[in-house]
Amino acid sequence: MLVAAALAIFVSMSLMLVRAFAGPTTYDRLLSVNSFGSKTVLLIGVMGFANGRPDFLDIAIVYALINFVTTIGILKFFRYRTLEVSLSTRRRAVADASGERPDA
């Protein structure tokens, strides 16, 4: 039963890869990569239980964290074309990047 579930998750990851290659916009690709990552977390958990050795859940936790940070980072990069922007002071930083003087 667990092996069948792991195979099903694997099939859905393959479908997500198809959308990642075919997606017309950047956001489609990013959506499918994000979903692929969370399915990877589930696959690690299910495979650990299927092998009878659920010791890889730490890796799954780290994968969930990295997945979220990656999505937000890539979104930020495609919006500002740089990662050197603090998201809390973005107005001034964007003005700096475009050569204008920031508001005093």
Added chain:
Amino acid sequence: MLEQAASIAAFVGQGLVLAGAIVTIIGSVGVLRFPDFYTRIHAASVTDTLGAGLIIVGLVLLGGGFFVTVKLLIIWGLILITGPTASHALANAAFTSHVKPLGRGDLRQPSASDEG
């Protein structure tokens, strides 16, 4: 009595894991076949949250000791927090960079009676 309860929990847990995997496949087919970015993000985000919840609750019922259960619940909490946040950030970024949602009539195919 206790062994019976444990075997029932294992059975229900396997059923939940399988149900979660099926929900995950349904979501992936939706991401492949839906016509628009916003409909795709709907399919992906909803089925990710539901499928992850079902699979992790099923794995908890399968049992594996205290620390394994705690780790599974941590993963569930992370997915419950980060999944909708990432989906909202994606939709917000797409909308502010002028990705248009489908309008009314965009999906109508010219039928045979229209052409005749």
